[in-house]
Amino acid sequence: MSASRPPKMVRVRSSLSRQMASTEGGRTVGEAERMANTALAAQRDQALRTLAATVQRLDALCAAGAPGTEPQVYALGTALLDIAGFIDIGPFYEAAYSLCDISDRMTERGAWSWPAVAVHARALTLILAEGCRVSEASAQLLAGLRAVSAHVAES
Structure with a gap:
């Protein structure tokens, strides 16, 4: 019985491996x-x-208050969320999330409130005007939106 030797490894030096090693x-x-x-x-x-353009579209929807346009509010809210999450602007993101939340709840219950949407649109406009910074004003706006959201949840 002969002893088998382990296979011999041969390293191949390609031109790519030489370039990678030298830089x-x-x-x-x-x-x-x-x-x-x-x-x-x-x-x-x-x-x-x-x-800003998307919030203007939201304002226009609120001003018209046309029946059948309610699903557009949620679509605009999610568009706002997508962009706000991309550039990390905390208070704006939270306000857009609240808009989506109330829109979803109102649609689910069949009890729509354009004034609740308008409050969110106004808050988003003010947060944008303030540069989307965390401040006492943005904290108060968000507290107001939480109150609107709680009211929508109770209705």
Whole structure:
């Protein structure tokens, strides 16, 4: 019986492996984060313009109060949420979430209240005008929206 030897490994040196070995590669995590933040900041202004236009559409829906347009409120609310989550603007995101919540509840119950939607549209406008910053004013607006949401939940 002969003893078997383990297979012999042969390393093949391709031109790609030589190129990869001779050049420095990659970025530090800090560099990657700075690059990502710079790219995100470049999109922030456009995102804020899109949010403002969407809130204007919401205001127009509230002003018209036309029957059958209620589902559009939820669609606009989710569009606001998507963008607000992308650029991380806390108070605006919370107000948009509240809009979606009340819209869903009112639709589910078949008891629609355009004034509740209008309050949310106005709060979103004010938060945008304030630069979407966390402040005493935004905290008060959000507290008011929570009260509207609680009222809708009770109705």
